[in-house]
Amino acid sequence: MRTLYYHQQLNFSRKIRILLAEKKLNCELKEIDLRNKPPQFLKLSPIGKVPVFVEEDGTVIWDSTLIAEYLDQTYPEPTFYPTNPQAKLECRKWEEIADYLGDNIINLWI
Template sequence: MTCKLYYHPQSNFARKIRILLMEKKIDYELEAIELSAKPEYFLKISPIGKVPVFVDEDGTVIWDSSLIAEYLEEKYPHPHLCPQTFQEKIACRKWEEMADTLGDHVIDLWIQGLFNQGKVTRYQSLLQEKISRIIPVFEEQLKQTKYLLGNETWSMADIAALCSFAYHDLRLNEDWKNKYPHLKNWFNDLHNIESVKLTVPPKKAGIK
């Protein structure tokens, strides 16, 4: 049995895992899921109804991108995309969680915009405030280091953040690039990596 990843082409969380699988050179099949009309067989595999879902060659099913990333790091450790020392591993998890939170806020703000066209609700304003609070934290770190965990190599923290910022570009705008030059340079540099270039989301409309 070949590994399989259930995904949506525009999902930032699915993109995280696609990049990870490519970097680890794991053979896998892709199956796109239409999230506005999820098939029954998918809901049996993933009761929470979200992508990505990874099915390993032995039939093991893992959902949630952070859990999938942890699983892949443990079972397919080369190359490591998460540090191995305790303190560095925790730092990586913290950045990944903040990046995923940013992605969640972007998704929520975009969906709110679809349902509240022509007006801005208090909830939308709160989401924008949260996004605006998170983004400068990445900029401050990248003033000091080439990558989120240092100057030597990228990590799962960078992958998660890259995917969330790209999703911001896709669903909202690219205005953050004008305000945060270190973040912009980091983002552009990472897009020179083959696995990143090959997973750029299409711009057609769709629900995450």
Template sequence: MNRILYYHPQSNFSRKIRILLAEKQIPYELKEINLMNKPPSFLEVSPIGKVPVLVDEDGTTIWDSSLIAEYIDEKYPEPRFYPADFRERLECRKWEELADTLGNKIISLWILNLTNKENPTPYQLMLEQSINYLFSVFEKELAQTEYLLGGEIWSIADISALCSFDYYNLRFNENWKLDYPHLKTWFDQLHQRESVYSTIPQSKQ
């Protein structure tokens, strides 16, 4: 059977896996899911009802972007996006989780703003504050290193983070680049890669 990735074109978590598969040059078939009207066939492979979901050639089915990414990196290890060393791997997972948390907060803020943009609730304001704080955390780290784990090699942590920042661009704006110069340099540099540039999410008209 063909390898299948169930996805949504604007999903930062789907994009995370698309970039990883492209970098490893792993062929796959894309199946777009309407998240507002999920077909029963999709819910059979994704009990949590979220994208992405990977169905590998042998039928192995995995949901959750971090579980998928780890599975892909273990099964198809060249090039590697998780460090082999235990402590370095732990550090990578911490940054990946932080990046995914940022992405989830941005999604939540955008959804709330759809119905309540003019009079934000305390929770919306708290989300904005939390997002801005996480931006500063990434800025502080990238002021010291070229990539989130240091050195000259990017990792799944960088992929996860850039997908979250690009999702912010999609739903809000790119004004953050004015306040976070090291983030901007890192972000623009990664967007020179074909796997990144070709998967930039586009707004639906």
């Protein structure tokens, strides 16, 4: 069973949860208390951040952009990123801006 370690209020986690839903991929969701991270989670995430995705074969991926790319390449339907390289680049630029802004907003909140 695929597993996603996440936090409900983080945009990075939300991005992956939306992608999993759009691709109709079953996944066990494990919410992480960011103030009290369990040792099991810290073994999976060398930087201690969510989201962390664990594939059925045990492959561990952290960072929402890496997870999104992996899911889109491994489970191509429906596509998340454009297939045209230039369009994909533009999409990734906007994704990076959204991640940056979201991260800064979260840092104000924490």
